[in-house]
Amino acid sequence: MKLHCEVEVISRHLPALGLRNRGKGVRAVLSLCQQTSRSQPPARAFLLISTLKDKRGTRYELRENIEQFFTKFVDEGKATVRLKEPPVDICLSKANSSSLKGFLSAVRLAHRGCNVDTPVSTLTPVKTSEFENFKTKMVITSKKDYPLSKNFPYSLEHLQTSYCGLVRVDMRVLCLKNLRKLDLSHNHIKKLPATIGDLIHLQELNLNDNHLESFSVALCHSTLRKSLWSLDLSKNKIKALPVQFCQLQELKNLKLDDNELIQFPCKIGQLINLRFLSAARNKLPFLPSEFRNLSLEYLDLFGNTFEQPKVLPVIKLQAPLTLLESSARTILHNRIPYGCHIIPFHLCQDLNTAKICVCGKFCLNSFIQGTTTMNLHSVAHTVVLVDNLGGTEAPIISYFCSLGCYVNSSDMLK
Template identity: 55%
Template sequence: MKLQCDVEVVSRMLPSAVLSIGKHLDKTSQRCQVYLMICTAKDRAGSKYKLKDNIEKFFTWFVDEGKATVRLKEPAVDICLSKADANSLKNFLSAARLADRGGDSGSLPLSTLTPVRARDVEQPKKKLAIVSKKDYPLTSSFPYSLEQLQVSYCKLSRVDMRMLSLKALRKLDLSNNHIKKLPATIGDLSCLSELVLHNNHLEAFSEALCLSTLQRTLQLLDLSQNRLRSLPPRFLPAAGAGHLKLSKLRFLSAAHNQLSVLPADFRRLSLENLDFFGNPFVQPNPLDHAMRLSFPLALQEMASRAVADLRIPYGPHLIPAHLCRDLELAKTCDCGRACVGSYIKTAVSMNLHQVSHTVVLVDDMGGTDAPVQQHFCSLSCYSEFLDTSIQRGIR
């Protein structure tokens, strides 16, 4: 039984060590007993510690974080474990407890202790690039220590769930595959700052991802050359929100998709680089609108607008969950007030330099304007907008 993790014995660090629990012939008694063995790159033969009646205490407060300490009686050392898989660590400690109590070793899958292979104790791998289907690991797992992973040209139709256990991952490049949908659990990669999905078959970017930990960590998002027809409203800030959903996002590419218009609050982003080239953006016409305005306003709409405008705290413990969702998707009128389910919607032209320092041209004509949805809370706000648009057109 083996566990790969970082180990500290007393004050001596043993990075990338392999711990083993197995049988070893005791030369004194000439009997096989259960030992714990620590192997490193410098000592592949390993240091062995007897387990039966030799463990003074286990420290497992942080076992769910892959950390634990085993205190031995003889020699008097502390074996500190870290960066281990939590489930594997729990199983390993259970085996050590059983061995300490002199339990039936036959009930454990133990073999005779042997020196480890050099590749088992090599320095933790930080980067891995797989650019061919024949090189894709089908039976072996990805190194737990990876911070950068590229898997391209492997014809993946979905994200391999093994990738989602790489908690140290900072950059994930899945470009040039056949991925149609992203799992919501990709948001569990709490350190991810770069996500490259160039040239896949994505048809939607899930709203759930925008509410995951990605909203706090993601700095670069490449969605270019996919089949996206729209970006989710919650990709952007909700009305009245004091921060962006993807607050650290600085580089965004959605070039060569099927976008016809951008979400209403896109203008609130603050980017360094933006690329929307090759999308079939529509030419905005202020007179072309969708009327979803009711007369008079429903009481629920009036109350929801007041909550959004006054920034009154709310949550599922106070109001029904569907009302919370409606408020999170509230729109902002041109006048600055909120509208939830009752509004007039049209599209207006916006220069993308308003939200990004560098903008790749939207079309071959040298333009940097793109259509953005605009909502109006009342007929008077919409009429005022039309008057201003007409006056600009005359000028």
């Protein structure tokens, strides 16, 4: 029985000697082996750790020799086996989670002196071909090269499958827990499975030139919130992104060119780490008010159907304020936590999409809406011209929570 993973063997004597471990694992093949001899008829079980530099490997006896298992992160392909003699911790990482669980179960049986049901290996050197499973990058750019009968190497960190005619995301890809970069560009994918959010290390996702019509809310709530920093959704059919999209707060690079966008998420200003934004050749009539909160290095909004600012404002003031409006303003102003487990779902949606007045206060249904012109250089260092006339200005929506705020800011409006 074998397991492919990264291994670091740490001696527990090091701290007492004032030494530190290197803190980095090496690619290895772990084998569960048995050895019999004439003088000792019962088979002795060993854990054999072989690396590319040491194919003969180092063996550790298992029977009644394991002090403790650490398996809190086994679903992430990580575990530690603490041995009694020698006093070392064998730290495993980047393993296939299901294979790791099965291997640890067999090691437990060997530790107890029980028979292992699965086939065990012999104490023989590992072949060089065994280490091919440690491939970290695979690039496929034609349909004929796409693997149909075998799985992708579990250790992949970068996978590109372009021009393969894919109409959906291959479920085998979603098992690659070490993926950091996934390129599915130039296919025919129409929908993203929520399970992409289970790729906890995913940093770059390229979906350029597909048939996507939306971006799932479930992905916005997934672990992508903490890992994803580059997202390419160019050349799709997306008309709008959900307001929850702005929970992907690690995003630094966002490409939305050549879609059918009619609006940005109203809370786009919450993307505090965003530095590169490209949304050329869409159908944006104006920018949301929170666009002012962005701090970009590069911005491209060329070829959108920006409208001229409206002369007359839209007035939706309520006097006196409704109980809903007053309560919503109080909750948002005082940052009172809320959720679907406390208040109805539709009220959560209202609070999530509340407008922000130019004075910084919140408003829900009682406001004045006006349109101003914004120079895009105020939010970005480098700006691609908005049109062929050399303009760098675009219309932006402004909200006012009261008549007083509107009057005091009337010089902003055109």
